[in-house]
Amino acid sequence: MPNDLPDESNERPAGRRPATDDPHYFGELRRRVLDELSTVRGRVDLANSNLDPTVAKEQLRLAHAGQRLSLLQDNEAWLWENEPNALRQFADGRDIDPAAIDPYIVPVRTTGDANLFRYASLTWSVPVSSGYGRRSRFLVRDRQNGKLIAIFALGDPVIAQSARDSVIGWTTEQRNERLYSVYDAFVLGAVEPYRQLIAGKLVALMSLANETRDFLTQKYRGSVTEIRKEVKDPTPVLITTSSALGRSSIYNRLVYRGQTMFRSVGFTRGYGHFQFSNALFAELLEFVRTHVTETRDAKAASAIYGSGPNWRFRVIRNALKSLDIPDESLQHNVKREVFLAPTASGWDEYLRGETNDYQPFDLPAADIGEFWRERWAVGRAERRPEYARWSHHDHRLTAELTRPTAVAGHTLARHGRVTLGPYSIAVAVSKEQIRGRTPNGEADEGTAIFHKLEGDDLELTFADVRWSNGERELRGWDRHGSGTQYEGIIGRLRLGVHSAQRFRGMSMAEVRLVKPGEGDQAPQVFKTSEMELSAILGFNLAASLDGLTEALIGQRGNLLQETGARKNQLAVVFDDNDLVTPAVVWATTRAIALRLQLDSAAELPRTPAIARRPPKVEEIPDGHYSAFDV
Known part of the structure; x- marks a missing residue:
């Protein structure tokens, strides 16, 4: 090698590069993380400070505003292309006769249904999770006009959740054996204008319906589990869910023909990662891959579902450590109410492995729809007739993208x-x-x-x-x-x-x-x-x-x-x-x-x-x- 070439020691060594090698990038990224965390923390602290419940929930919605803005911007091209078709499937208030609402469940199978589900989920102020492992999506439509009432999605629950596990009373071994019979409703909500008619309670009950249970059982029967590589009974005996904004008014007091369907079992610890926008997380992932892990194929890059849980947590935790930000930043303090909804008698004994028998509840979607219509929808329409003035033309998501939008503390690095x-x-x-x-x-x-x-x-x-x-x-x-x-x-x-x-x-x-x-x-x-x-x-x-x-x-x-x-x-x-x-x-x-x-x-x-x-x-x-x- 010629003498005037640099010594190999001057080359950047392959593998881990300390973040401080580039103080400009390090400082910029650290400031962005701290800005987003500070904004969310301020909103959450205010919501937890003895405010009126309605005002407190609005503060929690604002805490999610940066995440939602990022999500809409990420989906901008898709929205411009698909919004017209999606919006045509939303009812105007004048399209609805409350006494004639006839809900039915549609599993998402087609591209059109998938696009409608995606659009509906983007209308909510709190962005939804993409779920884990098994994931099945459903639409709830109205036969009287063919329009969308609500959406829900069921997937694998988290492996360990203290509020749920303490009520079931199972051991780790029992949980590993029977968790496959538990599903988590990671998306669940009504769309306008049916939301104004308390359709949130309708869709919560629809997640427990016979049609939902039968679809899941048929879809996953004979499937091999991702992690333990076993064939198990996929029939749901328990549905779990959690509120988006603290204490829930949808699941509490949700009684169907004299039976309480959703049981509150406590609150989460307020630990998670929603305070990191999708745009910021993508940058943190790239930062971990190129500056933190030993190779681009190391832990953060390879920890997909099936090779390790809590991948997003690990990526963020690795990034925070390298950026000298305390791990406590993952404590956002939005404590979500946890609910259990059994779908069979003997569900808890079955999950603990004390018996192999359970008796599914008989909950036809048609009966649920009739009960909800008479119990909530008709009376609400009489008391709150303003639902009839709602027009889908006035609530385009693309309109939110074209108006000037600023979210305090939410600084998207576009360069x-x-x-x-x-x-x-x-x-x-x-x-x-x-x-x-x-x-x-x-x-x-x-x-x-x-x-x-x-x-x-x-x-x-x-x-x-x-x-x-x-x-x-x-x-x-x-x-x-x-x-x-x-x-x-x-x-x-x-x-x-x-x-x-x-x-x-x-x-x-x-x-x-x-x-x-x-x-x-x-x-x-x-x-x-x-x-x-x-x-x-x-x-x-x-x-x-x-x-x-x-x-x-x-x-x-x-x-x-x-x-x-x-x-x-x-x-x-x-x-x-x-x-x-x-x-x-x-x-x-x-x-x-x-x-x-x-x-x-x-x-x-x-x-x-x-x-x-x-x-x-x-x-x-x-x-x-x-x-x-x-």
């Missing part, structure tokens, strides 16, 4: 992030329409996608500019408070990006290395080699880009089969839509290389790693730079 040890690149922070001169000197308009390079006493904004005439370049934009030595790469020493004629859908940029000018002269860029780049940067740029984005670095003659005067010039080839590769090339061959050559004490960068992938161009937010000339 990407590439870490290089003591340096970090925020990729695609914002975009703006600009006017200026292209690399070929033409006056033109274009779109500038802004990135930010950060390091100790270093903050540089640079832009990936796509001109309307087809030209593309990367250029320094603003040195902010960074030293005057960087002035020479602001607006100068552009990195031109061109079509790679040999490869369809690929772009090419020459890789030139900045070198400081002598005296008062400005820095310039010069032809370089992989060896020279490695000697200055402390890592092999070509190899790192290959692993990072599958970009290729080599001489133009080899990569592009060119034979002209520039055939020996170093170049990089990458996908047309790739924002990361050109950003890394500009940052390393311009700003970081200049810093390293001017300051012998400056820290070497590490091999780049993607901590958070950047958004698509159309998803990049508009920035704070107004349209301007460059």
Whole structure:
């Protein structure tokens, strides 16, 4: 190996990378976690402070607002495509004759039913769980108009739950043997306008109906359990559920023909992870995979259902530990009321293994519907006739996405992030329409996608500019408070990006290395080699880009089969839509290389790693730079 290549000890070692290797990314992620936790904790503490129950529940809904906003944004494209069909299956109030409501259960089997279930679940203020293991979804429809009344879903219960287990009185061995006969209603609720007619009580009873039990028994009969690999009786003898917002008004006092159907057995400890939005959890998972675990295939990545429980908990706990955030942050203090609903006599003796016999209750859906209609729906409609004014056209979820929305403490990081040890690149922070001169000197308009390079006493904004005439370049934009030595790469020493004629859908940029000018002269860029780049940067740029984005670095003659005067010039080839590769090339061959050559004490960068992938161009937010000339 040539002597001027860096020693292998300068390379980032494979495997675990301490989070503090990149203090900028570490600090940004830690602040986001603390902001979300603080907002949720404030709402929950207020709800638990002797407020009127209605006001307290509203505070708990607000505590979930950030999570719900994130969920709607994640589903935005799907909502725009599927909302019209879904909404047509919601009743207007005028479509309902309360005395003629005739509910029936529909197991979700078709794509259309699945889309309707998904849309309905997104209408609620508290996002629903996706469940665990066995999962079966159901619609409750009204025969009088074909419209949706409610939805529910049943899945595997958690293995250990103190409130449930203390009532059943089973041992760990007994629980392992008979837990398969217990299902958890992890989704259960009515939709508008039936919700106003207390249809929440209807759907709770429908989860216990003969039709529900028969479907589950037929679906899972003969199936091998995921964890213990056994064949067991799947007939439900007990349904469990928990309230979303503290004490429940739906399950309490839910009596069917003189029998209490749901029994309150206590409250959860208020321990969970809803306070971490889906967007934040996705980032924490990527953080754990790339900065915490020994390999990308280590515990957090491989702990899927069937190889270990509580995967989401473990990911968050690992992330919090590495971010120096106390594990107590998983204590959100929303204590949910736990209910047990037996579906057979002798259910508890059966679950304890004291008998193999049980007698299922006879609960036909038609009888449940008739009872609910006479007991609750008709009287409620007379007392609260405003349900008739409800219109599904006025409650589109896409309308929530188009109106300005802000949730305190809920800061979605839309940009990407590439870490290089003591340096970090925020990729695609914002975009703006600009006017200026292209690399070929033409006056033109274009779109500038802004990135930010950060390091100790270093903050540089640079832009990936796509001109309307087809030209593309990367250029320094603003040195902010960074030293005057960087002035020479602001607006100068552009990195031109061109079509790679040999490869369809690929772009090419020459890789030139900045070198400081002598005296008062400005820095310039010069032809370089992989060896020279490695000697200055402390890592092999070509190899790192290959692993990072599958970009290729080599001489133009080899990569592009060119034979002209520039055939020996170093170049990089990458996908047309790739924002990361050109950003890394500009940052390393311009700003970081200049810093390293001017300051012998400056820290070497590490091999780049993607901590958070950047958004698509159309998803990049508009920035704070107004349209301007460059």
